[in-house]
Amino acid sequence: MRVAIVSDLHGNRRAFEAVLDDLQQVAPDVILHGGDLAAGGAHPADIIDQVRSLGWPGVRGNTDEMLWSPESLAEYAAANPKIERLLAMVQETIPPTLASIGEERLRWLEGLPAMHSQEGFSLVHASPNDLWRAPMANASDEELQTTYASLGAPIVVYGHIHCPYVRRLDRMTVVNTGSVSQSYDGDRRASYLLMDGESMAIRRVDYDVESEARELSRSGLPHAGWMARILLAGKYCPPE
Numbered sequence: 001m002r003v004a005i006v007s008d009l010h011g012n013r014r015a016f017e018a019v020l021d022d023l024q025q026v027a028p029d030v031i032l033h034g035g036d037l038a039a040g041g042a043h044p045a046d047i048i049d050q051v052r053s054l055g056w057p058g059v060r061g062n063t064d065e066m067l068w069s070p071e072s073l074a075e076y077a078a079a080n081p082k083i084e085r086l087l088a089m090v091q092e093t094i095p096p097t098l099a100s101i102g103e104e105r106l107r108w109l110e111g112l113p114a115m116h117s118q119e120g121f122s123l124v125h126a127s128p129n130d131l132w133r134a135p136m137a138n139a140s141d142e143e144l145q146t147t148y149a150s151l152g153a154p155i156v157v158y159g160h161i162h163c164p165y166v167r168r169l170d171r172m173t174v175v176n177t178g179s180v181s182q183s184y185d186g187d188r189r190a191s192y193l194l195m196d197g198e199s200m201a202i203r204r205v206d207y208d209v210e211s212e213a214r215e216l217s218r219s220g221l222p223h224a225g226w227m228a229r230i231l232l233a234g235k236y237c238p239p240e
Contacts, residue, residue: 002026004203005123005177005193007034007159008061009051011041011097012181012231015190016050018207019180026194026203032116034159034177035061035125037109039090039097040227041181042212042219048105059123060112062131062160063090067101068110070094076132089239092222121155121195137163137176137185144174157193162236164191164202175200181231188234 004023009016023031033056038044040063051058066073070091077087098106114131116123126134127147135143144167148156155173163185164178178191185191189204213228221227229237 002028003195004028004031005034005157006180007177008036008162008179009047010036010181011038011044011047012212013043013046014212015180015207016047018205019190019192022205031056032123033058034123035059036063038101039063039093042216044097045101045105048101057116058112059116059125060114061125064109065131067094067098068106089223096221121157122151122153123157126158126160134158134160136161137165141169145169148174166200178202183234184236186235
């Protein structure tokens with residue numbers, strides 16, 4: 001069975017539409033999403049509506065959770081003072097995102113599970129029982145094993161860090177999907193995962209990044225210019 005996993009869409013309509021076109025060509029048997037659907041882009045409501053209409057199973061992400069539970073972001077910020085300013089900027093995006101998506105879409109996001117498991121693999125957004133913390137792409141094998149062994153799955157898939165990779169360990173394979181939007185690995189194309197049994201492929205998809213960045217910059221979203229710079233660079237850019 002061929003399974004595609006699409007994560008971290010962050011309200012980016014052009015990137016998502018390009019991925020949908022690619023999925024039509026690839027024609028997997030099952031498609032799932034890894035969360036972080038709405039916040040951080042110009043089209044949060046549109047993305048939620050499209051994912052819902054497609055009927056994809058999936059999981060909640062940290063920027064989904066912060067919309068109905070802003071205290072989760074506050075707690076993470078308090079535990080990470082070095083990035084407190086950055087997280088304060090993220091918090092300022094919550095009210096306009098909520099105004100865009102409305103109550104009914106918010107309740108749908110809240111109903112997403114924290115984990116999805118089926119034969120052969122488990123999917124989480126970041127880590128089991130933690131939507132905010134996940135191993136980075138350069139994490140040690142030991143850290144990956146310690147973080148994900150409790151899932152008891154031969155393959156563990158997550159998103160969150162916006163850097164795709166495949167790591168085969170002694171007892172499991174850990175895979176990061178990368179992100180549809182806001183890539184952090186230097187490649188600004190959209191990214192998603194295609195699994196065919198034990199074969200793992202990271203798919204990269206071109207889209208009109210410049211047009212999406214311009215629209216985001218004009219969206220009125222707080223700190224939209226900063227987020228647009230990340231889209232254009234394909235990597236994390238500190239706020240100015």
